[in-house]
Amino acid sequence: MKTSKQNISRRNFIKLSGLTGAAFTLGFYFPANAKEAKIIKADDASVLNVELNAWISIDTSGKVTIINHRSEMGQGSFQSVPQIIAEELEVDMNDINIVFAQGSQTKYGSQITGGSSTIRGSYQRLLKLSASAREMLIESAARQWKVEKTECYAERGHVIHKPSGKKLHYGALVEEASKLQPPAQVELKRPSDYKIIRKPLPRQDTPLKTNGTAIFGLDKKIPGMLYAVVERNPRFLGKVKSFDDAAAKAVPGVKHVIPVKMRVFSHDREGVAVVADNLWSAMQGRKALKVVWDDNGFEHHSTEQLYAKMNESFSTGKALSFKTKGDAGAAYATASKKLEAVYETPYESHSCMEPLNCIAHFKDNKLEIWGPIQGPDWVQKDVADLMGLKADDVTVNMTFLGGGFGRKAFLDYPHEAAVISKAINAPVQVVWSREDDMTQGPFRPGMVYQCRGVLDGTRMSSFETKVAGQNMGHQNPGANKKSYNSSITEGFLETYLDSIPNYSFSDVPLESPIPVMWWRSVYSSTNGFAFESFIDELAVAAAMDPLAFRRQHLWNGRYHDLINKLEEVSGWKSRSKNAGFGVAITECFNSIVGEVVKVSKATDGKIKIDKIWAVMDCGWYVNPDIVKAQVEGSIVMAHGAAVKHATHFKDGMAVERNFDSYKMSRINEIPEIEVHIMDNEEKAGGVGEPALPPFTAALTNAIFDLTGKRIRKVPFSLDQV
Incomplete structure (x- = not known):
């Protein structure tokens, strides 16, 4: 199995995934008010003007490309999803190329990698989709040989005619298969017949993560990108009263020092961003920055006060009943x-090994984001709302995540990067230090x-x-x-x-x-x-x-x-x-x-x-x-x-x-x-x-x-x- 660093949209799926010649693309969509997904070909999706979850595409060389609509943060979706597809599609894992989807709940449904939902939320659809593609390829071969479909079977990317032993590669069948209609019903394998699922196959993303070719958020670079770090109020609801940026601006490489707000639930967290042409200069500029905070109007809790309040509330507070019998x-x-x-x-702090980071480029009233993100569809909608944009004008690209644990499903750090990019009119990567990550929460x-x-x-x-x-x-x-x-x-x-x-x-x-x-x-x-x-x-x-x-x-x-x-x-x-x-x-x-x-x-x-x-x-x-x-x-x-x-x-x-x-x-x-x-x-x-x-x-x-x-x-x- 190969993995791609290229994030894609459904519109550009075939072009950007490098498929050669005509491609057989099969996905699913949810008709209005339907409980079950409907499997459909890419050509038919265009005619019907519906958004296709383009999961599987096979080109004339036999290469299989699939979209992973969830993030990969170490939990193994870059291995598990291809294993599911390889099983019912009857292809070798090495013939599968996997790419990250961009954020779009309209196209892909929920993309949140949380609640342990990646496999349990989609495995049945993936099995049916893969089996449907396999059956269409088998039917294409049977028609070409003018034999009964029941005399044919699929194995390792080929369709084989049992009586004669004749064999056709999937690549030779995709053009004709793309003209067929998906079967209304397919029979899935019994677990006892699995050859790939339930097997302890080595993870295909491990070499990428050990040889340095995997692209995590901090690895991503785009032309003209600047770097930003932010001095944020350490008391969560506090505000910036004033700041002296003279010493920060004197640091070589520092380009901008600006106040910034990012949305954290129903409040705006305030801080001052230092932007430079390299990360080290931005960090040094932050150290030289002098900020005066306004921390009035809210409680400054200690741990002892918090637990005293919780223990006292059993006798003094009103309990909200959830479930009784x-x-x-x-x-x-x-x-x-x-x-x-x-x-x-x-x-508790999340303390992911990869601290928070995000790239944003706001240009011509459109926004593109890159980073370690657990919920790209959430980010697309939330940032669009906060920035006054249409969701279609916000593109969210996922990278690998160095841990998430729920923290990277939150929406504050992409919003902060977008605000800074708009303010400086340039692409920017905002990098959180370990101290930022541990002290700013949410916890x-x-x-x-x-x-x-x-x-x-x-x-x-x-x-x-x-x-x-x-x-x-x-x-x-x-x-x-x-x-x-x-x-x-x-x-x-x-x-x-x-x-x-x-x-x-x-x-x-x-x-x-x-x-x-x-x-x-x-x-x-x-x-x-x-x-x-x-x-x-x-x-x-x-x-x-x-x-x-x-x-x-x-x-x-x-x-x-x-x-x-x-x-x-x-x-x-x-x-x-x-x-x-x-x-x-x-x-x-x-x-x-x-x-x-x-x-x-x-x-x-x-x-x-x-x-x-x-x-x-x-x-x-x-x-x-x-x-x-x-x-x-x-x-x-x-x-x-x-x-x-x-x-x-x-x-x-x-x-x-x-x-x-x-x-x-x-x-x-x-x-x-x-x-x-x-x-x-x-x-x-x-x-x-x-x-x-x-x-x-x-x-x-x-x-x-x-x-x-x-x-x-x-x-x-x-x-x-």
Whole structure:
């Protein structure tokens, strides 16, 4: 498989992808009010004047070119999407060329790479599209040979006539195939017949990322481009009162020093941009800049104040009810066997290895953007609205991303680059320093959970949770501040809601100037710790094995299969007495993940993590190596948030500025991770995020099993347990 650095639009797809001669192009579109996509040829799309999602094109040399409408930030879409297409199209992976799509929700539907949605949101359409193209090529060959189509089959880019052994290359068939109509129905392969899907094929983008030819945002250059860095107010809602740019302008290479505003939810964040003909000069000019800030009119929160407010709100604030059944309050009030616990999780920085950056060129009332962007269609619409442009006048080009975790789906940094480009009338690349990235946010919100439960014998008869923390949706312009947080049950196993007769989930929103947003697995990353820690506490109170306690409340065989697998691979029933074993199971983005953590005491008496077992049930999947890599990456990220790092605030400003204080997990601190994937007939779920939420609870439950000490606040130090 080859990858292309060229971003394309549907209009220029054939020309820019380098296809030779006549091309057979097949895509899909959504007719008005239709629930299913309709497969259609490119020529027919032009006649019908509909926007075609041009996924597959084959030229006369047999080269296959496909569009990847999602970003590639390490999660593996540049490998998984071609594997899906190669399977049903019956071509070799090396014959596929993949290119990034430009931002356009009209053409491609949702392009947001988030919610672990790339494969689960499109795999069925991709399979059908590929199979349709294959069947049209087979029919073209059968007509040419004047034989029955049933006598022919496709293999490795050829159509073969079974009785005679005659063979035609796809390239020789594309012209005639392009005249046929796509079949109304196609039969897809059974998973047992897969030759490419479900195989641990090596990622084709790995060589590009190791030999330096992959183009990330910081690698992208365009003619006449200047460089900008921005001194932004460190207190989020503060304004620029005045600035002295004399020393900054004296730095050789500095061209402009201008005030700038970028939209962050419903507010404008203010700063001063230093623009130069090279990045070093821009950075030096920023250091010489003198800015006076106006920080009046809003609260300057510290971490201690934020958590005090959240804890106080359980008794003083009005809880917004999200989901209830029965009467959890009455059940708790009258219960003889009940339990209550409070859990705290921290604010976190995204801290992608590639800090934020973006190129913008505003010219003749049109705007073009290049950069590491998770949601190109969102950027197109949002920046067009903010700049007073039509969406069609904004072109958004994706590069590879050096990590995203939700941060690069936000819209502030492309808007800032566009504003600066318009002001200086030149293309500009805005580069954020590591300190900018870590201190400006938005952050994962810190949360506090008040959990109350009731046991009837060994079963949960009531489960009640109040959640205090910032509601991401309340930051948007015109937001209804009385609306509940619909994500507060993320991570909670769905079938628990069937087996528990009384439950209540509600939230008490915290108001703060600190901007918050999605962080890998979103609210599940904090919910999972609270919910699965409390489930474990209830199991202990019921004097039951933690896995057996969970099993009796899960009325669906899929969950039992996962528990059985987890029990088997971890040796749960034969676990030793000199070690602690903890388990947690969470569900998000249509996938279920169970994890067991084993801990013990080192010779110095300190806690060490010996091993982690993870069982992923994501339903239908593509590449087991990518699944395992995503599970491992999620656990490493969860490890950091559990025992290494957090973002704190003092006087309204983020404290941790770089990796010297925001400590990341090191390779020698990560134990062996053993990953198992469930095979079943379920629809595809997410892979990139669902393995993060269970880890922290599994770890703290293991520590309790070993030491009897219950940890309800993270991060904590393993050395101090």
